[in-house]
Each structure stands twice: as structure tokens, then as C-alpha cells.
Amino acid sequence: MQIVFTEAQLGHHPSGFLVRGQRQPCPEIPARAMVLKEAAESRGHRLVAPESYGPGPRAAVHTPRYLRFLETAHERWQALPGASAEVIPNVHPNGRRAGYPESVVGQAGYHMADTACPLASGSWAAITASADTAVHAARLVQAGAPAAYALCRPPGHHAFADMAGGFCYLNNCAIAATELRRTASRVAILDVDLHHGNGTQGIFYRRADVLTVSIHADPANFYPFFWGHAAERGEQAGEGYNLNLPLALGSGDEPFLAALDRALGEVRLYAPEALVVALGLDAYEGDPLAGLKVTTPGFEEICRRIGKLRLPTVLVQEGGYPSPELGRNLVASLKGFEEGLRV
Numbered sequence: 001m002q003i004v005f006t007e008a009q010l011g012h013h014p015s016g017f018l019v020r021g022q023r024q025p026c027p028e029i030p031a032r033a034m035v036l037k038e039a040a041e042s043r044g045h046r047l048v049a050p051e052s053y054g055p056g057p058r059a060a061v062h063t064p065r066y067l068r069f070l071e072t073a074h075e076r077w078q079a080l081p082g083a084s085a086e087v088i089p090n091v092h093p094n095g096r097r098a099g100y101p102e103s104v105v106g107q108a109g110y111h112m113a114d115t116a117c118p119l120a121s122g123s124w125a126a127i128t129a130s131a132d133t134a135v136h137a138a139r140l141v142q143a144g145a146p147a148a149y150a151l152c153r154p155p156g157h158h159a160f161a162d163m164a165g166g167f168c169y170l171n172n173c174a175i176a177a178t179e180l181r182r183t184a185s186r187v188a189i190l191d192v193d194l195h196h197g198n199g200t201q202g203i204f205y206r207r208a209d210v211l212t213v214s215i216h217a218d219p220a221n222f223y224p225f226f227w228g229h230a231a232e233r234g235e236q237a238g239e240g241y242n243l244n245l246p247l248a249l250g251s252g253d254e255p256f257l258a259a260l261d262r263a264l265g266e267v268r269l270y271a272p273e274a275l276v277v278a279l280g281l282d283a284y285e286g287d288p289l290a291g292l293k294v295t296t297p298g299f300e301e302i303c304r305r306i307g308k309l310r311l312p313t314v315l316v317q318e319g320g321y322p323s324p325e326l327g328r329n330l331v332a333s334l335k336g337f338e339e340g341l342r343v
């Protein structure tokens with residue numbers, strides 16, 4: 001399978017975030033992308049670099065003022081007296097009833113859901129390279145490849161049209177799906193990351209042309225808390241085109257695969273012309289975020305079943321944090337997917 005990757009994504013080094021009020025080192029580090037790249041390369045997958053697609057693909061998903069904020073916030077923040085090296089929000093518009101502030105401090109609170117999406121000097125270049133990686137994989141599939149894997153970093157599925165969160169800035173899956181929609185009348189996004197794909201859900205919540213399905217740890221007691229519940233089924237034209245399958249914390253392969261079969265049934269019923277998989281590997285039993293207990297053979301089987309859909313597919317890297325098996329879990333996932341395609 002073609003692996004889309006560029007080292008331009010490595011210039012983003014978030015230093016930390018708050019977990020239960022304590023500052024912790026950020027696990028979404030450049031090294032995790034290198035581990036995934038080297039693991040894929042070692043199994044003979046062919047690496048290709050993305051082209052630069054300019055502002056068009058991201059502007060098709062995100063609002064102008066959010067994009068302006070992401071691009072300019074770091075420089076404006078640095079001009080403030082006593083500012084930290086990274087843009088980190090500390091004041092938020094409760095319920096967003098307020099107007100849009102001029103201040104970059106106010107805008108940070110408006111556009112950032114949490115402290116896990118700091119912006120430093122190299123962030124914007126890495127964020128746009130990550131989006132270009134997703135676009136390039138979508139273009140490969142549009143050009144006839146049965147599938148392509150976008151090794152995107154930073155990840156994207158927590159990013160809404162106008163809000164960053166959970167290590168995510170631009171929604172790479174939504175950008176890939178929007179690219180695919182240029183030639184496909186219906187696209188499905190299947191999210192198997194440990195966390196609910198809240199940004200993806202938010203972007204397509206009122207639309208019927210992109211089905212969003214997410215399997216994740218129950219948000220009643222897990223990030224992103226405010227979204228991902230089973231009752232969220234879409235609104236207006238999108239009603240019935242969003243499916244959330246929350247799992248009890250600590251669930252392993254068996255409940256995950258049962259939820260996956262339900263998700264795949266929903267995708268088949270929708271009959272999309274193309275598929276985007278939000279391929280998080282953080283549901284792994286040894287992942288430092290410790291929410292679910294999927295095993296390495298579990299990932300292989302998950303991706304085998306997804307491959308059996310035999311849809312033109314863009315696999316987009318989402319979460320999956322440093323553990324000794326991170327690379328192995330990607331290799332198992334790609335192997336399972338390719339076997340599924342061949343069945």
C-alpha cells in the first residue's frame with residue numbers, strides 16, 4: 001500500500017497538557033510518526049511525499065477566522081508581554097454566547113477546546129503538511145488506487161470546523177472525505193480510534209452525504225466527555241447519518257469487534273462510494289492512554305473486516321501513542337486490511 005508521509009509534519013513539538021489539573025508531557029510527539037513510518041517501510045510499503053495543495057482543501061472544511069487564528073496566533077501571542085512559548089488557552093466562552101474577541105488570548109479560548117492543542121513556532125507548517133498528507137492519499141484513491149494510508153501528524157478527528165482540541169487542529173479525515181466527495185456522491189467515515197471523533201461528527205452532523213460512525217470508549221467517563229453518546233444521531237438533513245458506538249472502559253477485542261460488525265452493517269446499508277477510516281491505534285491494551293484493551297491480532301482483524309467492504313479507502317492515522325508495540329500494531333492493521341481487500 002502507498003504510505004503518504006512528509007517530515008514537514010515533524011516541526012510541531014507540543015510540550016505538555018493538563019491531565020486532572022496536572023501538567024503532563026504530551027504523548028503526541030514527532031517520534032511516534034517516525035516509529036509508524038519505519039514500521040510500515042520495514043514491511044515493504046511504498047512511501048510517497050504529498051504535494052502542497054494550498055489553502056483550498058482546508059478552507060472547504062474549516063472557517064476563515066479559525067484558519068486565520070491557527071496561522072497567526074503564535075506570532076501575535078509572542079507579541080504579548082510575559083507570553084509563554086506556546087499558545088495555550090485559559091479563558092473560554094461558556095456556551096459561546098459572547099461575541100468574537102479581537103485579543104489572541106480571547107480567540108485562543110474561543111477556538112481551543114482544551115490545553116492539549118498548543119501552538120508553537122513550527123506548528124502551523126506541520127498542521128498544514130498533515131492536511132496535505134490526507135489530501136494526497138485521497139487523490140491517490142481518486143486516481144484508482146484501491147487504498148492509501150495517510151500517515152498524518154498531528155492527528156485531526158477532534159478538530160471541529162472552528163475549534164481545535166485533543167492534539168488536533170485541522171480535521172484530516174474530514175478533509176480527505178471532502179476531497180473524495182468531489183467524485184463520490186456518498187462517503188462514509190469509520191472512526192476506530194480510542195476516542196470519539198467529535199470534530200468529524202460536528203463537521204458533518206447536519207449532512208446526509210457523509211456518514212459518520214465512531215467506536216470509542218464511553219465518553220461518560222472519558223475524553224471528549226461532551227460528545228460521543230449513542231443518542232447523537234445527526235440533525236436536520238443529517239438525522240440518522242451519525243452513529244456512535246460507545247464501549248465500556250476496558251473493553252477488549254470481543255466487544256470491539258461486535259460493535260465493528262454493527263458499524264460495518266450501517267456502512268453497507270448507506271452504500272457509500274468511498275470510505276475514510278480514522279485509524280487510531282490508541283485502543284491498544286498497552287497504549288499509555290489506557291482506555292480500551294484491543295490486542296495486536298485485534299487490530300489485524302478489525303482492519304481485515306473493514307477491508308472486506310472492498311471500498312476505495314483512505315486510511316488516516318489518528319491517535320496511538322508511544323508503546324513498544326505501536327509500529328507492530330500499524331503493520332498488523334495494514335496487513336489485515338490488505339487481506340480483507342483480497343478476500
Ligand SMILES: [Zn+2]
Nearest residue numbers: 193194195319
Ligand atoms: Zn485517540
